[in-house]
Amino acid sequence: MHCPLCGQLMRRNGFRKKPVTIKILSIGGKTTVLKIKKQQYLCPPSTDCPTRVTRVAQIQGVKFACRIANSVKYHIVQELSDNESMRTIASHHNVSVNTVERQLEGLDDTFKPNRNWLPATIAFDDFKSGKFAQSNMSMILMNPQNHRTIDIIQSRNSRFMRGYFLSHYSKKARWSVKIVVVDLFEPYRNLIHDLFPKAIIVADHFHVVVQAYRALQSARLKVMKEYGPNTHEYRALKHYWKLLMAKKSQLDYLHYYSRRNFRYAWLSNQEVVNRLLSFSPDLRAAYEYYQDLITAIDQRSQALLNQLIKRRDLPITLRRVKRTLRKHRQEIIASFYTRLTNGPIEGANNKIKVIKRTVYGYRNFFISGLEFSFH
Numbered sequence: 001m002h003c004p005l006c007g008q009l010m011r012r013n014g015f016r017k018k019p020v021t022i023k024i025l026s027i028g029g030k031t032t033v034l035k036i037k038k039q040q041y042l043c044p045p046s047t048d049c050p051t052r053v054t055r056v057a058q059i060q061g062v063k064f065a066c067r068i069a070n071s072v073k074y075h076i077v078q079e080l081s082d083n084e085s086m087r088t089i090a091s092h093h094n095v096s097v098n099t100v101e102r103q104l105e106g107l108d109d110t111f112k113p114n115r116n117w118l119p120a121t122i123a124f125d126d127f128k129s130g131k132f133a134q135s136n137m138s139m140i141l142m143n144p145q146n147h148r149t150i151d152i153i154q155s156r157n158s159r160f161m162r163g164y165f166l167s168h169y170s171k172k173a174r175w176s177v178k179i180v181v182v183d184l185f186e187p188y189r190n191l192i193h194d195l196f197p198k199a200i201i202v203a204d205h206f207h208v209v210v211q212a213y214r215a216l217q218s219a220r221l222k223v224m225k226e227y228g229p230n231t232h233e234y235r236a237l238k239h240y241w242k243l244l245m246a247k248k249s250q251l252d253y254l255h256y257y258s259r260r261n262f263r264y265a266w267l268s269n270q271e272v273v274n275r276l277l278s279f280s281p282d283l284r285a286a287y288e289y290y291q292d293l294i295t296a297i298d299q300r301s302q303a304l305l306n307q308l309i310k311r312r313d314l315p316i317t318l319r320r321v322k323r324t325l326r327k328h329r330q331e332i333i334a335s336f337y338t339r340l341t342n343g344p345i346e347g348a349n350n351k352i353k354v355i356k357r358t359v360y361g362y363r364n365f366f367i368s369g370l371e372f373s374f375h
């Protein structure tokens with residue numbers, strides 16, 4: 001070691017009395033530590049260097065005053081991207097859970113969104129997060145084009161979201177957003193117009209179809225109730241409900257099977273559906289509406305969508321669906337052109353769910369829990 005004052009080679013001056021213990025990566029599955037005796041150095045006073053200078057050797061690959069080798073920390077960071085709890089990672093490396101948490105906190109800067117930038121296209125959707133938000137629901141903000149998560153927003157509450165966007169992104173960033181993909185939740189519309197004045201809204205396909213899906217399900221249940229349990233119609237509608245929800249164009253009409261619910265008649269799936277629909281005109285109407293909506297979206301057909309919005313003499317549940325379609329017509333048509341959906345978010349939501357199960361629920365919203373809590 002060279003003297004930091006005069007630059008001359010220092011003299012060795014014995015060892016530190018107590019060896020230091022450094023945790024390193026385990027070897028052969030066994031916890032491994034290094035016991036290191038530290039060399040001391042001395043630069044005795046001379047004409048070049050009038051004061052007495054002493055130093056202690058540094059250990060390569062270990063941060064000053066830290067007892068855990070850097071390589072262990074890197075491994076922890078790598079493992080954090082796996083679907084494991086912090087407790088598991090801590091036990092793998094024989095360190096405390098706090099140490100693992102600190103590594104994650106050290107990555108904080110890489111998670112922080114850039115204040116002055118947002119992609120031209122953003123998408124958001126809610127997911128069940130836990131007790132962090134009033135409604136137990138948080139928001140995931142994503143770039144649907146490269147499928148990258150931009151940020152997780154603690155609450156889906158409109159006021160909270162407004163505060164979040166205003167405090168996290170500059171006006172320039174917000175004004176550069178051209179497209180927002182979102183579900184059909186009404187209160188977001190005003191929010192989006194205020195926050196992203198240059199953006200058009202694209203309604204997510206999934207959420208559009210869900211409306212008609214629910215209407216069809218409730219129509220089916222209503223018919224079942226009307227016939228009452230222990231009737232042939234009730235059992236058939238209960239047993240074959242999946243065939244009603246399947247895409248009409250994909251129904252099998254080639255293979256025949258003996259159907260217990262229809263006195264062992266040999267019927268194809270398509271014929272089963274035809275028989276089910278003959279039970280009730282309302283059910284048939286709901287079925288046709290649902291199927292036409294799927295087709296309209298599949299084929300990106302504006303004409304068919306318009307026709308659905310104009311359709312008359314619908315049962316009450318479908319009238320509600322029709323109203324939603326009419327209200328969001330422009331947004332649905334925009335989705336035909338942009339070909340954007342919230343699909344990537346569904347993937348992220350699944351991942352969130354899986355991790356949540358592995359770790360038995362998230363303990364806090366932020367890594368440190370220090371930033372602020374929702375009230």
Ligand SMILES: [Zn+2]
Nearest residue numbers: 003006043049
């Ligand atoms: Zn010196």
